[in-house]
Amino acid sequence: MRIDLLRLRNLRCFEVAEFAPAPGTNWLVGPNGAGKTTLLEAAYILSHGRSFRAGTRSAPCRHGSSNYLIYAETSRSDGSAHRLGLARRSDRWEARLDGADLPTLAPLFEVCPVVVFGPESPSLITGPGDERRSFLDWSVFHVEHRSLDVWRRWRRALRQRNALLRTDADATAFEPWEHDLGRLAEEIHRMRSACLASLEPYVLEEAAALVPEFGSPRFDYRPGWDEITPLTDQLAAMRERDRERGFTQRGAHRADWSLEFEGIARREHLSRGQAKAVALVCVLGLVRWLRDRTADYPLLCLDDLVSELDAEHAGKVIRWMTDKPLQVWITSTSIPNVSLPDGHVFHVEHSGVIAGKASAGQV
Numbered sequence: 001m002r003i004d005l006l007r008l009r010n011l012r013c014f015e016v017a018e019f020a021p022a023p024g025t026n027w028l029v030g031p032n033g034a035g036k037t038t039l040l041e042a043a044y045i046l047s048h049g050r051s052f053r054a055g056t057r058s059a060p061c062r063h064g065s066s067n068y069l070i071y072a073e074t075s076r077s078d079g080s081a082h083r084l085g086l087a088r089r090s091d092r093w094e095a096r097l098d099g100a101d102l103p104t105l106a107p108l109f110e111v112c113p114v115v116v117f118g119p120e121s122p123s124l125i126t127g128p129g130d131e132r133r134s135f136l137d138w139s140v141f142h143v144e145h146r147s148l149d150v151w152r153r154w155r156r157a158l159r160q161r162n163a164l165l166r167t168d169a170d171a172t173a174f175e176p177w178e179h180d181l182g183r184l185a186e187e188i189h190r191m192r193s194a195c196l197a198s199l200e201p202y203v204l205e206e207a208a209a210l211v212p213e214f215g216s217p218r219f220d221y222r223p224g225w226d227e228i229t230p231l232t233d234q235l236a237a238m239r240e241r242d243r244e245r246g247f248t249q250r251g252a253h254r255a256d257w258s259l260e261f262e263g264i265a266r267r268e269h270l271s272r273g274q275a276k277a278v279a280l281v282c283v284l285g286l287v288r289w290l291r292d293r294t295a296d297y298p299l300l301c302l303d304d305l306v307s308e309l310d311a312e313h314a315g316k317v318i319r320w321m322t323d324k325p326l327q328v329w330i331t332s333t334s335i336p337n338v339s340l341p342d343g344h345v346f347h348v349e350h351s352g353v354i355a356g357k358a359s360a361g362q363v
Contacts, residue, residue, distance in 0.1 A: 118303025
């Protein structure tokens with residue numbers, strides 16, 4: 001999948017902006033604060049329904065505005081094309097696909113897969129578990145679209161049980177919701193486990209190429225409860241302790257995974273630079289996995305790649321891109337001195353995008 005045209009209105013620093021990236025590699029060059037990352041963020045919002053920037057679940061409107069709009073035209077290697085529209089108005093979304101209104105954002109996510117690596121990416125490795133669950137569940141969605149509905153039903157049941165924990169409700173009030181939570185948790189666990197098992201070879205291959213100095217890697221996955229006993233029984237046994245805490249302590253919402261290396265005792269021992277490299281291993285593995293599962297590459301966005309990685313690892317990533325027919329957006333404050341075929345440069349200055357084709361073989 002690639003984005004052929006992106007239009008923004010009232011998103012961060014942009015009042016109005018238009019960006020027509022080329023197939024292949026696109027360098028977005030400009031000073032800090034010019035809006036380079038906002039272009040990547042807009043594509044990501046179409047794909048995830050939230051921002052990847054730390055501290056915000058949705059990108060803020062431009063100062064003085066109460067809404068923002070993102071429009072994109074996409075195409076795939078099989079020749080299919082789509083028009084996507086997404087507006088954020090106060091506290092609600094409005095979405096359109098090929099001119100038709102959408103009741104949910106899921107159809108946009110399906111046709112517009114976007115994978116991002118940037119300054120926030122190390123949190124995938126060293127941050128809280130919800131970052132890793134989000135990464136895994138987004139991956140699951142692209143092979144099992146029904147997973148989104150399953151997860152929504154899980155959250156509804158979880159909210160109901162948490163509400164009961166704050167009351168004097170007796171066991172009969174808890175039982176139907178705990179039964180649903182146990183059944184849905186098993187379904188979520190099955191989908192997550194299958195996804196992680198199929199993704200693992202891709203991530204391990206990227207790790208061997210990008211960070212061989214870390215030793216042999218392996219995935220460690222924990223579903224969020226003790227698998228020996230059914231979750232329904234565990235929830236019943238833990239009601240009083242959960243009442244004291246005020247929330248449900250076990251379940252699919254507590255799942256987590258990690259990528260462990262034999263040369264590093266614990267992920268907490270990773271330096272920030274090492275965490276970046278491991279996060280990139282997961283991102284590149286995901287890109288190749290999506291290609292094989294969906295018959296097309298996602299859009300790959302690399303935010304400030306050169307400053308986020310040392311020269312050796314950045315060079316490996318650039319060489320990794322050269323033999324793959326995927327669209328890549330890379331932000332940088334200056335044009336790096338690296339050799340790339342068919343590279344295009346877009347200068348982003350004063351909240352405007354100006355296109356300029358790079359000379360052959362040099363970006």
